[in-house]
Amino acid sequence: xxxxxxxxxxxxxxxxxxxxxxxxxxxxxxxxxxxxxxxxxxxxxxxxxxxxxxxxxxxxxxxxxxxxxxxxxxxxxxxxxxxxxxxxxxxxxxxxxxxxxxxxxxxxxxxxxxxxxxxxxxxxxxxxxxxxxxxxxxxxxxxxxxxxxxxxxxxxxxxxxxxxxxxxxxxxxxxxxxxxxxxxxxxxxxxxxxxxxxxxxxxxxxxxxx
Numbered sequence: 608x609x610x611x612x613x614x615x616x617x618x619x620x621x622x623x624x625x626x627x628x629x630x631x632x633x634x635x636x637x638x639x640x641x642x643x644x645x646x647x648x649x650x651x652x653x654x655x656x657x658x659x660x661x662x663x664x665x666x667x668x669x670x671x672x673x674x675x676x677x678x679x680x681x682x683x684x685x686x687x688x689x690x691x692x693x694x695x696x697x698x699x700x701x702x703x704x705x706x707x708x709x710x711x712x713x714x715x716x717x718x719x720x721x722x723x724x725x726x727x728x729x730x731x732x733x734x735x736x737x738x739x740x741x742x743x744x745x746x747x748x749x750x751x752x753x754x755x756x757x758x759x760x761x762x763x764x765x766x767x768x769x770x771x772x773x774x775x776x777x778x779x780x781x782x783x784x785x786x787x788x789x790x791x792x793x794x795x796x797x798x799x800x801x802x803x804x805x806x807x808x809x810x811x812x813x814x815x816x817x
Contacts, residue, residue: 611735613703616696618682618738620747621707623729624690631718631728632688638768641686641714648709651676651699678702683747685754685769692751694738707733741787748774748784749798750805757805763798 613619625631632638679702683694697703715728738744750757752774755766763771774782775791788794 611737613697613701613735615698615700615702618694618696618744619703620736620738620751621693621695621703621733622691623711623731623733626727626730628689628730629728630688631690632686632768633722637718637721638686640717641691641710642768644710644713645681645684648706648713649677649679649681651678678706681770683751683770683774685751685766685771687754687758687760687768692754694744694748694751703735741783745784745787745797746801749794749801753798753802753805756802757809759806 611619632641676699678697678699680696680698681693682696683692685692695703695706699705711729711733718728719725738747752769752771753763755761755769756763760766763769775785775795777785785791785794788797
């Protein structure tokens, strides 16, 4: 995939999967550690290792105050057993590259130490696609949030490793996607209506690749 020159105040779809499609999140502690990294590494100032920080279900999203100057805004995310998806808006020059390097390096080190392994965990450098229209942003937000249902892992309302529930609570001034719908229920229906379309597409792709 061609390398992208990230532009400030633009949105990007960032994603990656485990090398050889291996599982990158094995249990709750792994998901929590990755989410802690989402928060702690989103800082224009370099921070140290997270290895000494205590992890618990009550602190992985809000253990420290938000940084005064962030590298990026994370608009949407979803963590699945062997891959992840983000929608990110860059705020500072090279912010996405700096953030993703910190996040992936730190999590790989954590995962390798915990599982007594070495080497790469993710499938090369993260992938990135520029989101160049409101229509694509809306569609992609739905795809990312519904991923646990698309892959038949869990119902979206019961899946704790995405920001779907927080996303729905944002007011329209903070959420340019929800601003395009008359009410939240319309967006939720839009998302649900697309699930069978995506599932059918994945089944066709699987059949062709086999």
